Amino acid sequence: MVYVRREQFPVGQGGLHACRIEFDQSSFSYVYDCGSANRNALERQLESLKRMLGRGAQLDILAFSHLDDDHINGADDVLSAFDVDLVLAPYLEPWERLLLVGEYCANDRYTPSTGQLAADPGRYFTDRGARRVILVNGVAPPPGPAAATTTPRAPDMPPPENPQADRREIDARVSAPHAVAQGDAATPQATGKQVAAPSSVARIPSGHAIPISPSGTSVSWELVPHVFREPPKYGRFRNELIKILGLAPSTSIPKLQELARDALKTSSIRRAIGDAYRQFGRDRNRTSMSLYSGPVGSGWTLEDHAFSHKRFEAVGNSRVAWVGTGDALLTTKLREHALTSCLGHQRWTEVGTFVVPHHGSRHNFSPTRLKAQLDEEVVFVVPVGKNQYGHPDTALMSGLRARGNAVVEVRRRGSSRFREFIVIR
Numbered sequence: 025m026v027y028v029r030r031e032q033f034p035v036g037q038g039g040l041h042a043c044r045i046e047f048d049q050s051s052f053s054y055v056y057d058c059g060s061a062n063r064n065a066l067e068r069q070l071e072s073l074k075r076m077l078g079r080g081a082q083l084d085i086l087a088f089s090h091l092d093d094d095h096i097n098g099a100d101d102v103l104s105a106f107d108v109d110l111v112l113a114p115y116l117e118p119w120e121r122l123l124l125v126g127e128y129c130a131n132d133r134y135t136p137s138t139g140q141l142a143a144d145p146g147r148y149f150t151d152r153g154a155r156r157v158i159l160v161n162g163v164a165p166p167p168g169p170a171a172a173t174t175t176p177r178a179p180d181m182p183p184p185e186n187p188q189a190d191r192r193e194i195d196a197r198v199s200a201p202h203a204v205a206q207g208d209a210a211t212p213q214a215t216g217k218q219v220a221a222p223s224s225v226a227r228i229p230s231g232h233a234i235p236i237s238p239s240g241t242s243v244s245w246e247l248v249p250h251v252f253r254e255p256p257k258y259g260r261f262r263n264e265l266i267k268i269l270g271l272a273p274s275t276s277i278p279k280l281q282e283l284a285r286d287a288l289k290t291s292s293i294r295r296a297i298g299d300a301y302r303q304f305g306r307d308r309n310r311t312s313m314s315l316y317s318g319p320v321g322s323g324w325t326l327e328d329h330a331f332s333h334k335r336f337e338a339v340g341n342s343r344v345a346w347v348g349t350g351d352a353l354l355t356t357k358l359r360e361h362a363l364t365s366c367l368g369h370q371r372w373t374e375v376g377t378f379v380v381p382h383h384g385s386r387h388n389f390s391p392t393r394l395k396a397q398l399d400e401e402v403v404f405v406v407p408v409g410k411n412q413y414g415h416p417d418t419a420l421m422s423g424l425r426a427r428g429n430a431v432v433e434v435r436r437r438g439s440s441r442f443r444e445f446i447v448i449r
Contacts, residue, residue, distance in 0.1 A: 026046065026047055031441060034435055037061040038094040046047050053077050057088060061411065066116065084137060086111050087315055090316070091113060091142070095388060104383060114160050121281065122261070125142045127229070143285065146159060155224060157226070159227045231250060234248070250363055264278060269284060327447040346376070349379050352382070384412075409436050
Protein backbone atom coordinates (compact mmCIF):
# COMPACT_ATOMS: atom_id res chain seq x y z
CA MET A 25 0.00 0.00 0.00
CA VAL A 26 1.01 3.60 -0.62
CA TYR A 27 -0.46 6.34 1.57
CA VAL A 28 -0.52 9.93 0.34
CA ARG A 29 -1.42 12.99 2.39
CA ARG A 30 -1.57 16.37 0.68
CA GLU A 31 -2.41 19.72 2.20
CA GLN A 32 -2.88 23.25 0.88
CA PHE A 33 -2.32 25.41 3.93
CA PRO A 34 -4.41 28.57 4.55
CA VAL A 35 -1.76 31.30 4.39
CA GLY A 36 -3.87 33.95 2.64
CA GLN A 37 -2.39 35.62 -0.43
CA GLY A 38 0.50 33.28 -1.11
CA GLY A 39 1.12 29.56 -1.28
CA LEU A 40 2.13 26.67 0.96
CA HIS A 41 1.53 23.10 -0.19
CA ALA A 42 2.98 19.94 1.33
CA CYS A 43 2.79 16.25 0.55
CA ARG A 44 3.95 13.18 2.43
CA ILE A 45 3.99 9.80 0.71
CA GLU A 46 4.40 6.61 2.75
CA PHE A 47 5.77 3.67 0.77
CA ASP A 48 6.21 0.12 2.05
CA GLN A 49 9.55 0.71 3.76
CA SER A 50 10.17 4.42 3.46
CA SER A 51 8.57 7.81 3.01
CA PHE A 52 9.09 10.91 0.89
CA SER A 53 8.00 14.49 1.57
CA TYR A 54 8.06 17.70 -0.41
CA VAL A 55 6.85 21.29 -0.12
CA TYR A 56 5.80 23.46 -3.04
CA ASP A 57 6.04 27.20 -2.30
CA CYS A 58 6.17 28.67 1.18
CA GLY A 59 5.23 32.33 1.33
CA SER A 60 2.45 34.79 2.02
CA ALA A 61 1.63 38.46 2.04
CA ASN A 62 0.23 37.79 5.54
CA ARG A 63 3.21 36.98 7.72
CA ASN A 64 1.13 36.02 10.78
CA ALA A 65 -0.92 33.52 8.78
CA LEU A 66 2.26 32.07 7.28
CA GLU A 67 3.90 31.61 10.68
CA ARG A 68 0.83 29.80 12.03
CA GLN A 69 0.76 27.42 9.09
CA LEU A 70 4.50 26.79 9.22
CA GLU A 71 3.83 25.41 12.70
CA SER A 72 1.15 23.17 11.18
CA LEU A 73 3.68 22.07 8.56
CA LYS A 74 6.15 21.09 11.29
CA ARG A 75 3.46 18.99 12.97
CA MET A 76 2.58 17.33 9.66
CA LEU A 77 6.15 16.41 8.65
CA GLY A 78 7.84 16.31 12.05
CA ARG A 79 10.03 18.99 13.57
CA GLY A 80 13.59 18.67 12.37
CA ALA A 81 12.64 15.91 9.94
CA GLN A 82 14.24 15.56 6.55
CA LEU A 83 12.41 17.37 3.79
CA ASP A 84 13.33 15.63 0.57
CA ILE A 85 12.39 18.43 -1.84
CA LEU A 86 11.61 22.09 -1.25
CA ALA A 87 10.21 23.40 -4.55
CA PHE A 88 9.47 26.98 -5.56
CA SER A 89 7.29 27.99 -8.46
CA HIS A 90 9.04 31.37 -8.65
CA LEU A 91 10.82 33.89 -6.47
CA ASP A 92 8.07 36.41 -5.75
CA ASP A 93 7.94 37.39 -2.09
CA ASP A 94 4.48 35.90 -1.44
CA HIS A 95 5.70 32.48 -2.60
CA ILE A 96 9.15 32.39 -1.01
CA ASN A 97 9.34 34.61 2.09
CA GLY A 98 9.02 31.55 4.33
CA ALA A 99 12.03 29.85 2.74
CA ASP A 100 14.46 30.66 5.54
CA ASP A 101 11.98 29.34 8.11
CA VAL A 102 11.59 26.04 6.26
CA LEU A 103 15.33 25.69 5.65
CA SER A 104 16.03 26.18 9.36
CA ALA A 105 13.16 23.96 10.56
CA PHE A 106 13.90 20.94 8.33
CA ASP A 107 16.88 19.06 6.99
CA VAL A 108 16.37 20.01 3.33
CA ASP A 109 17.95 17.66 0.84
CA LEU A 110 17.10 19.36 -2.45
CA VAL A 111 15.72 22.71 -3.58
CA LEU A 112 13.93 22.68 -6.94
CA ALA A 113 13.25 26.00 -8.69
CA PRO A 114 13.08 27.53 -12.18
CA TYR A 115 16.31 28.71 -13.76
CA LEU A 116 16.21 32.47 -14.27
CA GLU A 117 18.16 34.11 -17.05
CA PRO A 118 20.37 37.07 -16.00
CA TRP A 119 17.82 39.55 -17.36
CA GLU A 120 15.05 37.92 -15.31
CA ARG A 121 17.14 38.18 -12.15
CA LEU A 122 17.74 41.84 -12.95
CA LEU A 123 13.97 42.38 -13.13
CA LEU A 124 13.62 40.52 -9.85
CA VAL A 125 15.89 43.08 -8.20
CA GLY A 126 13.62 45.80 -9.59
CA GLU A 127 10.53 44.05 -8.23
CA TYR A 128 12.07 43.72 -4.76
CA CYS A 129 12.95 47.43 -4.82
CA ALA A 130 9.48 48.41 -6.03
CA ASN A 131 7.85 46.43 -3.20
CA ASP A 132 10.31 47.68 -0.57
CA ARG A 133 11.56 44.10 -0.12
CA TYR A 134 15.17 44.57 -1.17
CA THR A 135 17.63 43.48 1.52
CA PRO A 136 21.11 41.95 1.34
CA SER A 137 19.34 38.59 1.64
CA THR A 138 16.86 39.12 -1.20
CA GLY A 139 19.68 40.71 -3.19
CA GLN A 140 21.67 37.49 -2.92
CA LEU A 141 18.57 35.48 -3.85
CA ALA A 142 18.14 37.52 -7.03
CA ALA A 143 21.84 37.49 -7.91
CA ASP A 144 22.53 33.80 -7.27
CA PRO A 145 19.56 31.62 -6.23
CA GLY A 146 21.63 28.44 -6.15
CA ARG A 147 24.18 29.83 -3.72
CA TYR A 148 21.40 31.41 -1.65
CA PHE A 149 19.85 28.03 -0.89
CA THR A 150 23.08 26.08 -0.36
CA ASP A 151 24.36 28.77 1.99
CA ARG A 152 21.25 28.15 4.09
CA GLY A 153 21.73 24.44 4.41
CA ALA A 154 20.17 22.80 1.35
CA ARG A 155 22.42 19.97 0.21
CA ARG A 156 21.70 20.45 -3.45
CA VAL A 157 19.84 22.78 -5.78
CA ILE A 158 18.33 21.81 -9.13
CA LEU A 159 17.31 24.68 -11.42
CA VAL A 160 14.89 23.82 -14.21
CA ASN A 161 15.59 25.23 -17.67
CA GLY A 162 12.58 26.63 -19.49
CA VAL A 163 11.31 24.81 -22.55
CA ALA A 164 11.06 26.65 -25.85
CA PRO A 165 7.58 27.03 -27.36
CA PRO A 166 6.54 23.76 -29.06
CA PRO A 167 6.26 23.63 -32.86
CA GLY A 168 2.48 23.38 -33.10
CA PRO A 169 -0.75 22.09 -31.56
CA ALA A 170 -0.57 18.82 -33.48
CA ALA A 171 2.15 17.63 -31.11
CA ALA A 172 0.07 18.19 -27.99
CA THR A 173 -0.08 14.56 -26.92
CA THR A 174 2.75 13.07 -28.95
CA THR A 175 5.77 15.22 -28.15
CA PRO A 176 8.39 12.95 -26.53
CA ARG A 177 9.19 13.96 -22.99
CA ALA A 178 12.67 14.03 -21.51
CA PRO A 179 13.94 10.59 -20.51
CA ASP A 180 13.11 9.50 -16.98
CA MET A 181 15.89 9.37 -14.47
CA PRO A 182 16.83 5.88 -13.28
CA PRO A 183 15.74 4.73 -9.82
CA PRO A 184 18.40 4.19 -7.18
CA GLU A 185 20.15 0.83 -7.29
CA ASN A 186 20.02 0.46 -3.52
CA PRO A 187 17.38 2.75 -1.99
CA GLN A 188 17.79 1.21 1.47
CA ALA A 189 21.41 2.43 1.63
CA ASP A 190 20.00 5.93 2.00
CA ARG A 191 16.36 6.14 1.08
CA ARG A 192 16.33 9.89 0.90
CA GLU A 193 19.39 10.45 -1.24
CA ILE A 194 18.25 11.19 -4.77
CA ASP A 195 21.64 11.76 -6.35
CA ALA A 196 21.08 8.68 -8.51
CA ARG A 197 17.53 9.69 -9.30
CA VAL A 198 18.14 13.34 -10.11
CA SER A 199 20.75 13.22 -12.82
CA ALA A 200 22.04 16.58 -13.95
CA PRO A 201 23.75 16.21 -17.32
CA HIS A 202 23.97 19.98 -17.73
CA ALA A 203 25.42 20.72 -14.32
CA VAL A 204 26.20 24.43 -14.11
CA ALA A 205 26.70 26.68 -11.11
CA GLN A 206 24.40 29.69 -11.42
CA GLY A 207 25.74 33.13 -10.66
CA ASP A 208 29.05 34.20 -9.22
CA ALA A 209 30.92 32.15 -6.68
CA ALA A 210 30.36 33.48 -3.21
CA THR A 211 31.92 32.97 0.19
CA PRO A 212 29.63 30.69 2.22
CA GLN A 213 27.80 32.49 4.97
CA ALA A 214 28.17 31.38 8.56
CA THR A 215 24.76 29.82 9.14
CA GLY A 216 25.62 27.02 11.53
CA LYS A 217 24.57 24.43 8.95
CA GLN A 218 26.69 22.38 6.60
CA VAL A 219 27.29 24.31 3.37
CA ALA A 220 27.13 22.44 0.09
CA ALA A 221 29.83 22.82 -2.52
CA PRO A 222 29.22 24.92 -5.66
CA SER A 223 28.94 21.68 -7.66
CA SER A 224 25.71 21.01 -5.73
CA VAL A 225 23.94 23.52 -7.98
CA ALA A 226 22.91 22.01 -11.30
CA ARG A 227 20.33 22.31 -14.05
CA ILE A 228 17.88 19.90 -15.68
CA PRO A 229 15.47 20.46 -18.59
CA SER A 230 11.77 21.16 -18.16
CA GLY A 231 9.79 17.92 -18.29
CA HIS A 232 12.57 15.82 -16.76
CA ALA A 233 10.71 13.27 -14.61
CA ILE A 234 11.98 12.77 -11.07
CA PRO A 235 11.05 9.32 -9.70
CA ILE A 236 10.71 9.51 -5.92
CA SER A 237 9.62 5.98 -5.00
CA PRO A 238 12.19 3.30 -4.07
CA SER A 239 12.66 0.42 -6.46
CA GLY A 240 10.51 -2.62 -5.81
CA THR A 241 7.60 -0.55 -4.48
CA SER A 242 4.20 -1.66 -5.70
CA VAL A 243 3.37 1.87 -6.91
CA SER A 244 5.88 4.20 -8.59
CA TRP A 245 5.49 7.95 -8.03
CA GLU A 246 7.11 10.88 -9.82
CA LEU A 247 7.45 14.65 -9.85
CA VAL A 248 7.64 16.47 -13.18
CA PRO A 249 8.51 20.20 -13.33
CA HIS A 250 7.51 22.42 -16.23
CA VAL A 251 8.91 25.88 -17.04
CA PHE A 252 8.02 27.93 -20.10
CA ARG A 253 10.99 29.82 -21.52
CA GLU A 254 10.13 33.49 -21.57
CA PRO A 255 11.22 35.77 -24.43
CA PRO A 256 13.63 38.48 -23.25
CA LYS A 257 11.80 41.77 -22.70
CA TYR A 258 13.81 44.04 -20.49
CA GLY A 259 15.30 46.75 -22.73
CA ARG A 260 13.57 49.80 -21.30
CA PHE A 261 14.16 48.78 -17.68
CA ARG A 262 17.83 48.02 -18.43
CA ASN A 263 18.32 51.40 -20.11
CA GLU A 264 16.74 53.23 -17.19
CA LEU A 265 18.90 51.28 -14.73
CA ILE A 266 22.03 52.26 -16.69
CA LYS A 267 20.99 55.92 -16.43
CA ILE A 268 20.37 55.64 -12.69
CA LEU A 269 23.80 54.09 -12.10
CA GLY A 270 25.60 56.36 -14.61
CA LEU A 271 27.02 53.48 -16.65
CA ALA A 272 27.94 53.14 -20.29
CA PRO A 273 25.04 52.13 -22.60
CA SER A 274 27.01 49.06 -23.69
CA THR A 275 27.14 47.61 -20.15
CA SER A 276 26.18 43.94 -20.23
CA ILE A 277 23.50 42.44 -17.99
CA PRO A 278 25.97 40.42 -15.83
CA LYS A 279 28.20 43.48 -15.42
CA LEU A 280 25.15 45.61 -14.63
CA GLN A 281 24.16 43.16 -11.89
CA GLU A 282 27.65 43.24 -10.44
CA LEU A 283 27.92 47.02 -10.39
CA ALA A 284 24.41 47.44 -9.00
CA ARG A 285 25.15 45.47 -5.82
CA ASP A 286 27.08 48.24 -4.05
CA ALA A 287 24.77 50.97 -5.35
CA LEU A 288 21.73 49.13 -3.94
CA LYS A 289 23.01 49.77 -0.43
CA THR A 290 21.74 53.34 -0.88
CA SER A 291 18.04 53.86 -0.20
CA SER A 292 17.69 56.59 -2.85
CA ILE A 293 19.06 54.21 -5.50
CA ARG A 294 16.64 51.50 -4.41
CA ARG A 295 13.73 53.92 -4.69
CA ALA A 296 14.83 55.02 -8.16
CA ILE A 297 15.18 51.41 -9.33
CA GLY A 298 11.79 50.60 -7.84
CA ASP A 299 10.22 53.52 -9.71
CA ALA A 300 11.86 52.36 -12.94
CA TYR A 301 10.53 48.85 -12.44
CA ARG A 302 6.99 50.10 -11.88
CA GLN A 303 7.26 52.14 -15.05
CA PHE A 304 9.05 49.71 -17.35
CA GLY A 305 9.14 46.28 -15.72
CA ARG A 306 6.15 44.52 -17.26
CA ASP A 307 7.33 40.92 -17.09
CA ARG A 308 6.52 40.12 -13.49
CA ASN A 309 4.89 36.75 -12.69
CA ARG A 310 5.96 35.20 -15.99
CA THR A 311 8.59 32.56 -15.32
CA SER A 312 6.84 30.16 -12.96
CA MET A 313 7.50 26.45 -12.47
CA SER A 314 4.47 24.18 -12.54
CA LEU A 315 4.83 20.80 -10.85
CA TYR A 316 3.10 17.47 -11.50
CA SER A 317 2.93 14.90 -8.69
CA GLY A 318 1.40 11.52 -9.39
CA PRO A 319 1.75 7.80 -10.02
CA VAL A 320 3.66 6.39 -12.97
CA GLY A 321 1.58 4.52 -15.54
CA SER A 322 -1.72 2.77 -14.83
CA GLY A 323 -0.64 -0.35 -12.95
CA TRP A 324 -2.17 0.66 -9.63
CA THR A 325 -5.55 0.44 -7.88
CA LEU A 326 -7.25 3.19 -5.88
CA GLU A 327 -8.39 2.03 -2.44
CA ASP A 328 -9.49 5.35 -0.96
CA HIS A 329 -9.47 9.07 -1.73
CA ALA A 330 -11.02 11.54 0.69
CA PHE A 331 -11.23 15.34 0.69
CA SER A 332 -11.38 17.53 3.75
CA HIS A 333 -12.48 21.18 3.48
CA LYS A 334 -15.00 23.41 5.21
CA ARG A 335 -17.28 23.14 2.18
CA PHE A 336 -17.29 19.38 2.20
CA GLU A 337 -16.02 16.21 3.84
CA ALA A 338 -16.40 13.75 1.02
CA VAL A 339 -15.08 10.83 -0.93
CA GLY A 340 -12.67 12.21 -3.50
CA ASN A 341 -12.52 11.55 -7.19
CA SER A 342 -10.91 8.55 -8.87
CA ARG A 343 -7.80 10.53 -9.86
CA VAL A 344 -4.87 10.94 -7.56
CA ALA A 345 -2.36 13.18 -9.36
CA TRP A 346 -1.91 16.85 -8.50
CA VAL A 347 -0.67 19.85 -10.50
CA GLY A 348 0.56 23.07 -8.90
CA THR A 349 1.03 26.10 -11.12
CA GLY A 350 2.35 28.96 -8.98
CA ASP A 351 1.80 32.13 -11.03
CA ALA A 352 2.07 30.44 -14.43
CA LEU A 353 0.59 32.29 -17.38
CA LEU A 354 -1.81 29.90 -19.14
CA THR A 355 -4.15 32.19 -21.04
CA THR A 356 -2.72 31.53 -24.51
CA LYS A 357 -2.87 28.40 -26.64
CA LEU A 358 0.91 28.39 -26.94
CA ARG A 359 1.48 28.29 -23.19
CA GLU A 360 -1.34 25.83 -22.63
CA HIS A 361 0.12 23.58 -25.31
CA ALA A 362 3.60 23.78 -23.76
CA LEU A 363 2.24 22.51 -20.45
CA THR A 364 0.06 19.77 -21.92
CA SER A 365 2.91 18.59 -24.15
CA CYS A 366 5.33 18.48 -21.23
CA LEU A 367 3.14 16.19 -19.14
CA GLY A 368 1.69 14.07 -21.93
CA HIS A 369 -1.72 12.46 -22.26
CA GLN A 370 -1.29 9.66 -19.71
CA ARG A 371 -0.39 11.97 -16.85
CA TRP A 372 -3.33 14.29 -17.54
CA THR A 373 -5.75 11.36 -17.23
CA GLU A 374 -4.57 10.93 -13.62
CA VAL A 375 -4.92 14.58 -12.52
CA GLY A 376 -7.64 15.01 -9.91
CA THR A 377 -6.49 18.24 -8.25
CA PHE A 378 -5.38 21.35 -10.13
CA VAL A 379 -4.19 24.52 -8.40
CA VAL A 380 -5.43 27.54 -10.35
CA PRO A 381 -2.52 29.87 -11.20
CA HIS A 382 -1.89 33.27 -9.66
CA HIS A 383 -4.57 33.15 -6.99
CA GLY A 384 -7.38 32.97 -9.53
CA SER A 385 -6.29 35.87 -11.73
CA ARG A 386 -8.14 36.26 -15.01
CA HIS A 387 -4.83 37.30 -16.58
CA ASN A 388 -3.34 33.85 -15.93
CA PHE A 389 -6.19 31.39 -16.50
CA SER A 390 -9.66 31.17 -18.01
CA PRO A 391 -12.56 28.69 -17.94
CA THR A 392 -11.85 27.75 -21.56
CA ARG A 393 -8.32 26.48 -20.83
CA LEU A 394 -7.34 22.82 -20.38
CA LYS A 395 -10.88 21.60 -21.02
CA ALA A 396 -9.66 18.48 -22.77
CA GLN A 397 -7.36 17.64 -19.85
CA LEU A 398 -9.44 18.66 -16.84
CA ASP A 399 -13.02 17.38 -16.90
CA GLU A 400 -15.76 17.93 -14.30
CA GLU A 401 -14.22 15.37 -11.91
CA VAL A 402 -11.20 17.59 -11.22
CA VAL A 403 -11.13 19.82 -8.13
CA PHE A 404 -9.82 23.36 -8.71
CA VAL A 405 -7.93 24.76 -5.71
CA VAL A 406 -7.43 28.53 -5.38
CA PRO A 407 -4.96 29.77 -2.72
CA VAL A 408 -5.93 33.40 -2.12
CA GLY A 409 -6.20 36.09 0.51
CA LYS A 410 -6.85 39.77 0.99
CA ASN A 411 -5.31 41.66 -1.92
CA GLN A 412 -5.59 44.76 -4.10
CA TYR A 413 -5.66 42.91 -7.44
CA GLY A 414 -9.17 41.49 -7.49
CA HIS A 415 -8.08 37.88 -6.88
CA PRO A 416 -9.85 35.59 -7.34
CA ASP A 417 -11.64 36.86 -10.41
CA THR A 418 -15.40 36.42 -9.98
CA ALA A 419 -16.03 35.55 -13.63
CA LEU A 420 -13.23 32.97 -13.59
CA MET A 421 -14.60 31.29 -10.46
CA SER A 422 -18.12 31.24 -11.90
CA GLY A 423 -16.84 29.89 -15.21
CA LEU A 424 -14.99 27.03 -13.53
CA ARG A 425 -18.05 26.10 -11.50
CA ALA A 426 -20.16 26.26 -14.65
CA ARG A 427 -17.90 23.54 -16.08
CA GLY A 428 -19.27 21.32 -13.31
CA ASN A 429 -16.13 21.37 -11.19
CA ALA A 430 -15.73 21.81 -7.46
CA VAL A 431 -13.81 25.03 -6.76
CA VAL A 432 -12.10 25.31 -3.38
CA GLU A 433 -10.78 28.64 -2.11
CA VAL A 434 -8.03 28.28 0.49
CA ARG A 435 -7.82 31.57 2.36
CA ARG A 436 -6.38 32.74 5.69
CA ARG A 437 -8.68 31.00 8.17
CA GLY A 438 -7.71 27.55 9.31
CA SER A 439 -11.08 26.10 8.36
CA SER A 440 -10.37 26.78 4.68
CA ARG A 441 -7.39 24.40 4.49
CA PHE A 442 -7.74 21.68 1.85
CA ARG A 443 -6.56 18.16 2.65
CA GLU A 444 -6.48 14.98 0.66
CA PHE A 445 -5.94 11.43 1.93
CA ILE A 446 -5.20 8.77 -0.68
CA VAL A 447 -4.55 5.04 -0.45
CA ILE A 448 -3.43 3.10 -3.54
CA ARG A 449 -1.88 -0.28 -4.21
